[in-house]
Amino acid sequence: MSDVNFTSLKKLRKIYKLFKMKRTILFTFITLLALNFSFAKDLTPYVKVGTTTSSIDETAEKIVDLLKDKSFTVFGVYNPENNKNLKVITFTRNDLKNTVIKVKDRGALAAVLKIALVTKNGVTTISYTNPEYIFTAYLRDEYSKYSNVLTKVSSDLKESLSSLGNNFSSFGGNVDSEKLKKYHYKIMMPYFSEPIVLKEFNSFEEGLRVIEANLAKKKGQTSQVYKLIYTTEKVAVFGVGLENKQNGEAKFLPTIGQDHAAALPYEMILQGNILTMLHGKYRIALFWPELTMGTFMKIMSTPGDIEDTLKALAN
Numbered sequence: 113m114s115d116v117n118f119t120s121l122k123k124l125r126k127i128y129k130l131f132k133m134k135r136t137i138l139f140t141f142i143t144l145l146a147l148n149f150s151f152a153k154d155l156t157p158y159v160k161v162g163t164t165t166s167s168i169d170e171t172a173e174k175i176v177d178l179l180k181d182k183s184f185t186v187f188g189v190y191n192p193e194n195n196k197n198l199k200v201i202t203f204t205r206n207d208l209k210n211t212v213i214k215v216k217d218r219g220a221l222a223a224v225l226k227i228a229l230v231t232k233n234g235v236t237t238i239s240y241t242n243p244e245y246i247f248t249a250y251l252r253d254e255y256s257k258y259s260n261v262l263t264k265v266s267s268d269l270k271e272s273l274s275s276l277g278n279n280f281s282s283f284g285g286n287v288d289s290e291k292l293k294k295y296h297y298k299i300m301m302p303y304f305s306e307p308i309v310l311k312e313f314n315s316f317e318e319g320l321r322v323i324e325a326n327l328a329k330k331k332g333q334t335s336q337v338y339k340l341i342y343t344t345e346k347v348a349v350f351g352v353g354l355e356n357k358q359n360g361e362a363k364f365l366p367t368i369g370q371d372h373a374a375a376l377p378y379e380m381i382l383q384g385n386i387l388t389m390l391h392g393k394y395r396i397a398l399f400w401p402e403l404t405m406g407t408f409m410k411i412m413s414t415p416g417d418i419e420d421t422l423k424a425l426a427n
Contacts, residue, residue, distance in 0.1 A: 154286040162277015187338030228374035285401035297397035307388040311426035316346040359417035375399035
């Protein structure tokens with residue numbers, strides 16, 4: 113009888129140990145899951161600064177001065193759609209452009225930030241692309257390496273615009289930060305890692321020469337809004353205004369939302385001898401994440417139209 117009891121006791125101890133081990137594994141799993149959720153957060157593509165009744169041109173001039181006070185360099189100012197009620201200011205800063213170029217896979221796309229002015233009924237709304245959103249999407253897992261520098265850029269930008277408003281509310285749709293690193297609109301849609309190759313040149317210098325010449329001619333009814341060249345790294349980013357009324361900004365922007373004007377201009381990037389662009393189905397969705405499939409279908413030809421336009425600038 114005692115032997116039976118001893119055997120039973122041994123079995124109970126084994127069961128208890130197994131239970132404790134499983135409980136520990138489960139607890140560890142839940143803890144890791146909780147930590148993952150705690151680090152992830154929702155990000156939005158835009159920040160609204162506030163509104164003003166000053167003219168759009170006066171406001172733009174003031175913003176340019178405010179940016180310079182924080183050592184930002186303004187590249188170009190233009191009117192999307194050639195619409196006098198829309199204005200976009202493009203800019204960078206040395207610490208920003210010198211940091212993002214360290215991310216070899218098109219990190220330079222994150223070097224240029226944008227402020228939009230949208231006037232309706234005499235009131236101008238000031239907004240800008242959320243730096244954290246852009247850095248997360250374009251730098252992905254490498255963003256964390258340079259977060260100290262890039263957070264400083266973001267805070268200085270906010271401080272420079274604080275005299276124009278105190279709203280600083282996020283808008284434009286929420287995307288989980290972890291999902292943003294590998295963002296795509298729907299299943300089978302392209303990712304950041306699937307750019308469109310526009311042209312392979314014989315050299316970086318040849319590519320630069322051809323693109324600059326075509327933009328100077330406004331080929332395909334385009335305009336050069338900005339140009340950022342990294343001579344040593346042989347990287348160049350071009351911000352291109354799409355001025356064709358039939359298939360450019362005037363066609364798609366009113367349909368998907370002029371309030372998101374800070375998404376423009378569209379970029380192409382020359383790295384070494386290869387010129388690429390982000391796929392329209394990725395980039396448009398990235399800056400309009402709330403876009404319904406029904407609305408997206410209304411601009412179904414736009415990704416292809418943009419590709420054709422930018423490809424023509426390479427030939």
